[in-house]
Each structure stands twice: as structure tokens, then as C-alpha cells.
Amino acid sequence: MATSADYDDRSQEIGYDPNFVPDSVKTFVVHLYRHIREKNVYEIHQMYEGSFQKLSDRMFKESPWPSVDAVSPYVDNDHVFCLLYREMWFRHLYARMSPTLQQRIDSYDNYCSLFQVVLHGVVNMQLPNQWLWDMVDEFVYQFQSFCQYRAKMKNKTEEEIALLRQFPQAWNVYGVLNYLQALVEKSSIIQILEQEKEGLEQFTANDGYDYNGGSNVLKVLGYYSMVGLLRVHCLLGDYHTGLKCLVPIDISQSGVFTIVIGSHITTIYHYGFANLMLRRYAEAIREFNKVKLIEENVNNQLREKYGEKMARMQRYDDEAFALYDELFSYACPKFITPSPPNFEEPLVNYNQDAYRLQLKLFLYEVKQQQLLSGIRSFLKLYSTISIAKLATYMEVDEPTLRTILMTYKHKTHVVDIDGKIISNADVDFYVNEDTVHVVETKSAKNYGDYFMRQILKLEEMIGNLDRIRLE
């Protein structure tokens, strides 16, 4: 394990002494250590979410926390606590400063040691879901960050290149995926979720905690690792495999993934994005909407901010095309190239390669669908129309029109995860020889859901009023 003395030579603020432990930090680690030993999840959560942030803001705004070696005497040199402390130490560093290559490598080492301890079943802690989610989330984030850092080869110093060659295992894609996979397997989380359906287990019902004196750490890490795998696969452009990793979690229900807001958003975002790339638009929209509808205003804000752009995207000219490009780039995950550079060849930057490929393929798809919104708006006007007439309106010949109609059918009828054909079309039709018969499926307005939300809002408001009267 490298000590923090290795990296105080540059990038850190002058005056930062990694070995100096202020009293407030002493108190913090002593208490946190005690609460962890006593399995007091409530207090751990308070310290993790509250005190750690407060102390960071007050004392370590632009410098790292004291080194693990400096604090370990206050916590009986407890190995596991030191791993947890270092995990937070690096997370804080990544959030507020830019990590050096050596720090990136050390952080990976620390995750490996931490996960090894968890996988070999020697921990007996109960940690807050938020913290366990943050571990998986940060692990994937640092992996993504490392890949992007490594891909910018042009400005690397010789020292950095030497380090990269010396530690090919650091943030290696196989290592990252296999740790996540091992957490899923070793935790038996998939079987636990299966058994819970039959009433033989209580996992979701207990928010993932173990009330029988056991530890929740492996189980919950395994659970969140499924979301982690979905995210890594999306970063790699492997949407099909990513969605397969998430299958054990029923995202139509609330579950342990909805308890922590970050986990909820990450899950739905990547689930929706993967479905978008698989052309399962209805599925993507449904899940995005659920998250969006938590706040009624978001919808209105979206309409206000993007209403004009959305209208322009319905058209099929170059400008619309540019908008798809712009919005995809804005909203897509930070794609990565997982392989190391070839050090024998001239060093070039390849950090944009993965993103450019996904963008290009997405725009292929947009191009293939360009004429569809045009034909849709004509179809909406008729109950029957002849192929010849529709071809004139579309300014194409009849054979071309037939291909457009078939493209419309193909693109709106997608293969779902079970291999079944699902129709996404709101305006549908069939052709009898030379006549198009249009069938518009009236989208039933969801008054029910709307009323439900208003009932809840009203109830909340009445509750607030009651409180005011009492005071």
C-alpha cells in the first residue's frame, strides 16, 4: 500500500501535511469506528452523509484528508476500517482535486483489497445503503475516468507512460467487470431476489438490511453491482448485455435501487438509454417518464426548454439532423475505449473514438427514419388513401413509397427482450393492394394517474395547513 507521502510532492496545496490529524478528524474517525463496530446504521449514516461532508467543506475544501497511516492509530489499526477510510479519502480527492496517475492506481488497489475482504466473507458490518451504492458508483466512475485519462496519450509525460506500462492491471477492464460479477455471484443476490418472490427471503422488504445479526454488505454490494454492470456495458456500447445484467431487478416496482436517489437515476437512465439504442422507444419513454413524473413541473420545464427543438426535430432536413447530433452528445453516457494504447506506435489521443462511433451509429438510425415523421403526418389526415396519391404528396415514386411504408412498419415494430414483436406505432395502417387503410390508435389519456398525483398533493397541502394552524 502506498502511503500518502508518495504524492505530496506536486499538485497538492502547499501547507498540506498528510500526517497532521486535527482534533475534529480524530473525533470523527473514533466515533465512526465505534458506530461501525456497534452496527449502529443510523449513526453511521449521519456521520457518513453529514459530518464527513461538513468537515470536508470546512477543513478539506482543496486538500486531501489526513493520510490513512496518520489516523489508523485512533482506530486500533483496524484493517477494514482503514480500507473504508481510504475509499472515502480517494472519493473526496476525485471530487475536489484532480488525481495523479499514482493516486488512480492506488485507489484501484484499495478497491481490490476492499472487495477481496468483502468477497471472502470476513466482514460483519452493517453499512448504510447510500454508502454501499456510492462504493459501486465510484468504482465504475473511477474506471470510466481512468479510461478517458489513459486515452489522452498526447500530453503524457514519460514518467506517466512508464507507470502505465508498469501497472497494466490498474483499472483493467477484465478486473473491473470480474469484481462486479464476483460480487453479484458471491452474494447470491439473484437467488435471493428469486426466493423473495416466493416469500422465502426478505431482502427488499427490509431495504436490504439484515436484522438477524448478519451483514448486509456483500448482499447489497452484489445488488448494486448489477446496476454497475449495466452502466459499464452501456459505456462500452454493449446495450444488450447491459440489459441482461439488470434482468434480476424488477424495475417496474420500487426496490432497493429506488431507496438511494443516485442509484434510482443511474438505473433508469442507463436502462432507458440502452432501450433507446435498441430501438425499443416505447419502453425507454415509459421508464424515463416514471422518473420524470415524480415532479410534475419537470415535464413543463422540458416543454418550455426543448419544445421548439422537439418541433424542429420532427422535420427531416439537415437542421433537424444537427439537433439529433447535439442532443445525443449532450445526453449520452461518457463512452470509453477499454483497451490500453499500443505503446509501440506513435501516441495519439483516442478518447473521442468510442463516443464518435456510438453517435455515428445513432445518426444512421435517425437517417433511416427521416422520412417516417413525414409519412406519419400524411397518414393522420386520411382513413384511406391510394398509394399513387400518397406518393405524389411525398414527392416520390410508387415503388419508393412502398419501401417507406414498409420501413415505417419495420421501425415501429420492434423485437422485445423475449423475441416477441411489439408495436410502437400510434398511427398504424395496412395496405390492400394499392390502398392504404389508416388506423389511429387513440392514446388513452392517463387521467387516473393524474388524479392520483393530485390527491397526494392535496393531502400534503392539507397536512401543511394543519401544521401552520397549530403553531
Added chain:
Amino acid sequence: MPTLKPSSQRRRPFFVSRISMGRERETQQQQQTSYTVEELVAVNPYNPDILPDLENYVHEQVSSQTYSLDANLCLLRLYQFEPERMSIQIVARILVKALMAMPAPDFSLCLFLIPERVQMEEQFKTLIVLSHYLETARFREFWDEAAKNRSIVEVVPGFEQAIQAYAIHVLSLTYQKVPRPVLAEAINIEGLSLDKFLEHQVAKCGWVLEKGHVRGQVIVLPRNEFNQPELKKNTADSIPLEHITRIFSILN
């Protein structure tokens, strides 16, 4: 209903002898057993050691007319992690098999994992053009282009039949009655061969031949919920139980 996945690409187990799994767990427990490649992929989704097995399995899929998207994606993933191990020929085979899996989006799924510079190779450019024609239902152009590139597509048995199955799938989504020339163009069969083909479809798949309204022959395709959208169930405005539970406390 048309066959939605080409029936020629049914999955078939493929047995291989045990290989080094790189994980202690398996070595202890299952020393003696052999695995299907699909099982190998399920247990070792991120194990570089299975790469040669997956490559052999692509050849096996080609010769036995079977198909496994998961195994092929796993191989492309390993290539993505270690580009220096990539075999262009095998990637080309995978892409042809993916085309044959239309209407499923497998071809795009594969392209998402293949670096852009590799996609610049001549044979991949051709396959991308072929996929584009299929995606936009331009069957005339597709068959012309395929004819010019027999060396790429004809090495995979069942190619033609698989694309014809896809064409029939799209026609069945679109038409209740399709004019004979439109069908002929889509499946690239004409004249006497087409008569024979139709005879078979009439006997086996419930197709009906009629004289056209204006001209020639039309083929009545079996009704399904897609070429007769009225069949689709009307989704009423219903509220799922889980949403109702949210106001339980208020209802008390």
C-alpha cells in the same frame, strides 16, 4: 403469422471439452463435465481464455446453421478488450449471421462493439450497405448488391432463405393483400420458381391467391394483429394496483 426469426437459425447445443476457466471455483467442482459454449459464456462472461472456443463456435454456427447472439457478442466484447486478437474474417461471419437475424437489431448491436477503423474495411462497408437496404426495406437494391458480393454472403449457408423470411415478415406487417410484383421483388424470386414458391406457401402457410383489382395477381397474406391493427387490444385507462397503494393511507 410469418416466422419472425428465420427458422434456419435454431439454437443447437455445441459441446466442447473443458477449458481452463481461470477461476478456482469451477476447477474444483466441475473438473469432469463438459460445457456447451452458451454455458461457458454464462459462467465466464469476462474471461479471455474462452476466446478460441468462441471463434470455433462461430464456424460451427455457420456450418450447422445455428445462431447465438450472446456467444457472438461475448466474442466481440473480448475483441474490443484486446483488439490485437481480433480476426477480421470471424467478425465478417458474425455480421452476416446478424443480418440473417433480422428483424432483430443484432447487426447494430454488433456494430456498436466494432471499432470504426475496422468498419472502414471494404467487406464491412458492403455489409453495412446491405444492412441499410434491409433496414429501409429496399429489397431490389439489396438483392442487386448481394449479387455483386457473393464471396461475402454466400459462404454462410441459409443466407438467402433468412433474408427472404425477413422480407416476408415485413410484407406481412404491411399488407393484407400484396401485388405479385411487389412480393417477387422483395424475395427475389420470379416466374416459375415464384409459382412453385407460392404453391408451397398456399399449402403450408395459409396464403391465398386472388386476381387483382386492377391488374395481375395479388396474394392475400394471413391476418395478424399488425396488418389488421384493429385486432390490437384497446388499452383502457386503468391504474395499476401499486399506484393505488400510494393513497391507501389517505383512504383510511
